[in-house]
Amino acid sequence: MFDLEQVRAGLKANLDALGAAVGCQVVPYMLGNPTPPTIEIMGPDEILYDIAGSRGGDQNIVIIRAFVGITVDQAAQITLDKMLQSSGSLSVKEAVEKIDSNDGGRVTLGGIVDDLRVTRSAGYQVYPQPAGQDDVLGSSWFVEILSDS
């Protein structure tokens, strides 16, 4: 059965190494006032129920969000560029799609989902901050997850 709590933990586990390389925290839930650099598992963007009959499966789109640094910081932009790439040591897509199963090369997050794919990123995003603080630079990634119901 699709368990969002387990999915959050699984995505976090796949991102932990990337987080360590970037020097940022990786958290399974949204933070109220995240201090960059931070990667958080935001939650479902869309859920398609009943992709197969008899409650045979659902398709979830889960959002991963990263806050990299203040917008005028060139180092933050360099880091974000690498995180947006489709592959590389700082690639969010490559980290999330790490194959952990010998069962046909699917990405199962330790057996809790059938397969997943990072389908797209929102690109450069500027997150406004309270008055007196610099805006934060980051992005969002959308992860399509297939699972039993």
Add this chain to the structure above:
Amino acid sequence: MGKHIIKDAYVSVNGENLSNRVASVAVIQDADDVDVSTMGTGVHEHLAGLRNDRFEVTFIQDFSDSVDDALSPLVADADSQPTFAMIVKAFDATVTTTNPQWESTETILLTYQPLSGNVGDRSEAQVTFPSNSGIVRTTS
């Protein structure tokens, strides 16, 4: 019982319940359209010719002891042409007047595409199961 939304149809192939891997199903009861028009009537006249009943199913493909394991052995060729039972019901429940069943005991599988799709697509298999006998509808 009135109008309904398809979400719990029952599909069994060769005795194996594959319902939870079915994305779409169609029961097609079809006869050849034989034109028996004659002079003077001004309209086409039709008679039913040979029947061409079949089931059309789109499966979410599953290589883990499910769809592919069930269908691959059934593919017919010149040396082996297995026929098998196929059952479809509107709901996965007892057959009644509000839950009819369509069955063929002589279904054959002539074409099977176990893997087909573009990068990023959900892996699906669209399969047509021709019937060598008329599909029978029952309500009990």
